Amino acid sequence: MEHSKKITVVVVSDDHYLILLAALVRSIEAHLHKDTTMDLWVVEDDVSKANKDKLASSVDKSITTLHWKNVHEVIPAGTKLPLDQSSWPLNIYMRLFIQNFIPADVEKVLYLDVDMIVLKDLSALFETDIRNYIIAAVTDSQVKTFDNSWGGIMNYKELRLPGDAKYFNTGLLLINLPKWRENNTTAKILEVIHDNKKFANFPDQYGLNIVLTNKWVELDPLWNHFATVDNVNPYIIHFIQRKPIYKTYSNSPVYRDRFYKYLNDTAWKNTKPIGESKRYIKKIKNVLNKLTKKV
DSSP states (O other): OOOOEEEEEEEEEETTTHHHHHHHHHHHHHHSOTTEEEEEEEEEESOOHHHHHHHHHHSOTTTEEEEEEEHHHHSOTTOOOOOOSSSOOGGGGGGGGGGGTSOTTOOEEEEEOSSEEEOSOHHHHHTOOOTTSSEEEEEOTTTOBTTOTTTSOTTTTTTTOOTTSBOEEEEEEEEEHHHHHHTTHHHHHHHHHHHTGGGOSSHHHHHHHHHTTTOEEEOOGGGGEETTSOOSSOSEEEOOSSOTTBTTOOSOHHHHHHHHHHHTTSTTTTOOOBOHHHHHHHHHHHHHHHHHHHO
């Protein structure tokens, strides 16, 4: 069969979350237009060979071409990542380095968090016109504006930014790579986070929102719909907070069932939800990793 379109998608995953990526990929393939293929770039953070092989065996090779990049290959030599004592993994910053490994002839790329399920044709999203902007994204449904009292830009006044500026969620980013490079976007974001570390509650989102204030296209909120809110027909379900792989998942059972529908079409078929202990171990490892890099 002839394919006339190709989309480029980037994700980041460690070994623990690769199971989420497997379901995400199958959900993308299930809804992608029949004349479209996908180049999928996986920035992996110490993913085991066994899990890489499981993912490779789970994708539809007539649709998806897998490319692997290790986190250490992606970060330029001499780059200093912001280090704090939160449990956010350092791999959250990998979305800032996409321009370093994507082929030069690719002008647009879609970044997705792995804790998502796609329920609509991604090629429709990929065709969004962002020629005059650096990214397209969805306004965060919980934070919404910079002046949000618990999750916004806490020091927006000191930075002379408008409090009513819309605040986007970084789980989905449609990126205009030439403009990203032209504006030296990565360096600016890292500098902002370094200089304002005590205010960066969600570090990557903090930096991205400040540097890209009014430089982004607002997408339909259904493209990044949080699983904490019920909706009959979201385009993408974003499993913020508890993931459906945990026994403590407490959001919509309909969303959980959709996740397992796609997971059961992969090499992780019939995998059962796991307990909280593994989640806590993962968070502790994230903190220790940062402390080790500080020493």
